[in-house]
Amino acid sequence: MKYCLSFIFTCVALLHSYAGITTYTFTSKDWKSQVNATTCDGKTDGWVCDQEAYEYSDGRTDAQNRIYSRGVSVKTSTSNAGATSVVTFEEVRGIDINFCQNASKGKGSIFVQVGENTPHELVINRPQKNMGQYNRDTTLQIATAETGKIRFWVTCTENSININTLSIRSNNGGSSPFTTDTYQLVTDISQLQDSDQIIIGVQDPTVNNIMGYFDEAVSSNNIHAIRGKYSEDRMQVAADDNAIYTLHKTELNGEVAFYIEDNVRYECAYLVANGGQTKNKLALWDKLYDSKTYGNYGYWNINIAQNGEATIMNLGNSKGKYLQYNASNNPPLFGCYAELSQTPVCIYRRVEALGDTMAIVAPLTNFGTVLLRSGEASGSQTIQVNANRLTEDISVVLKHGAPFHLSTTTIDRDGGNLTISYQATEAGNFVDTLVFSSGDITCQAPVMLRAIAPATVSQAVQSADFETVYLDSVVVTKKFDSYIFVRDHTGSMLIYDTGDGAGKRYGAGLANGHVLRQVVGRFRNYYGVPEISPTQAWNVETNKITCLPEEITTIVDSADVCRYVRLTDVVIDEQNIATAPQINPVTVVDAFNTGIITTLTTQLDAIVMWSWNALELWCVSQEVTEETGTDNITTNNNPTIRKAIIDNQLVIYIDNDLYSILGTKL
16 A cells, blocks of 8 residues: 555645645634644634634534534624634635525625725525525635635624635645545446556445455455545545455456455455355455356456446356445445345546646536426536646536536636536437636536436336336336336336335335336346336325226236236146136246135136246135035035135135134134
């Protein structure tokens, strides 16, 4: 890890060498603050309190991982609270103030004065309902750079305004983060090079874990998760010596392959999938190939989606091939799984510092897959544009425009935030290019969006494996455990509900007849069964509808898989093989624990399924007729006896009376 030492010295050498940004985070009512890890002392750095505010509130995080209720509170009773900087700032060009209010109140103004110059006023209006507690920035752009100590104060006319940070753009500022080594999200397989140092992260904005190192004291079967420090836009992750691996690019059987080495903690140790045919193991071993059991278990195929989602598939013989994050395990871990059933991962590669190079660095903007509701979809995303040693502000344009739009056409020469929005009115894959320019320095970054319209079931089942599909209205025909069978007017399919990655299934409480809206997930033709693995919660209509099985008039075949059907004049033999006019001989399976009766069956309601290479009927209910014997029940005059399944229990009709299988009259 020699590079870590040079990294530290680089940071020290570059501190305050270039124009840039200085950020203060306020931590008390007398405006004490922190810059990075250094506590401002109020003498050589920091702020002198003009008037105290109220209190400092630690940040909290909601379900969408947004931070809120942070900062020093200026209430109406403490109006005009503020402070003055100890430092004189040279050539101040802009100040970003991060603040929040409460859910729906908070009005006033934030005033900023540089030296003896005229104060600047930033008006704070009431927030939108239930949005005030979320942190946001207000930006003061100074047309002609100003020099002096900075004084700020807040006049509050309603409720409170909470000040969290001040970020000052000046010639005193620290250097761009790209003057230090960074780990950047990989968004295209071509970015991965031989001997790259990588960190494996989690492709879920609510999860802040990364893959640690293999340690049998922690887990002998898999690799434990450790806490990672992601940037807000998830495009960067902080270096962590307990998570760095070396990626090697090679060739295997004429195809590109990768192997992943842990040369930080061990010597000649490679990441392998060694679970055989039963386990989901992920570990380290001292060789890449095992001739007896695991084959090429140290080699991997890697595919990268535009949003950074990495499909890392092992090329060995173990059944568990896909490297994924298991959030439901306690503690969470990284392992290998037979299907893409767990939380996806992503790869961050080390990018060396720019040093003294003049540069603009902007990330990919990927809106991912969005749903067209009522014929349109809209949204926005804010990216951080980094710049290094520029002397002119940055102009930014889109090559093409619609459906994309920009919040501004200029960014400060030290970088800043840029908001890109979209307004899509039709389905399609949209790609554009952001062009950044500062003098002779240019940079381009792609912007991408996939908008999808609702599909019918018949359209969805034609999708490619792992493609995102969107069903707007389907009816539940059968719900059992993870299996949710649904249909619309065009066909039937399965929702395979493995849950949200935190142990909660999306389909809890569903029953036959429920109508699901906005079902979104990845499609998979699983050995002949068309299924969706949901990636988000759906909407459920309050009232159920009557959902009867479909009457079958033609011979059942593979095109009927997942249909809820009714067969008549069915005979089931002792091997559970059913015959009927509508079917060729087919196995009846007690998948739903209803209890199968091997007898003359007048009616069989079932789900048609495909098991590896043959059709099956998964029994939902039976109506049974049998007119011989008394079935161990002593009665007079040899009455007519009829069996039936009621509430999943076998019962017997004797003439018009109902009995349990033990002879108890019901």
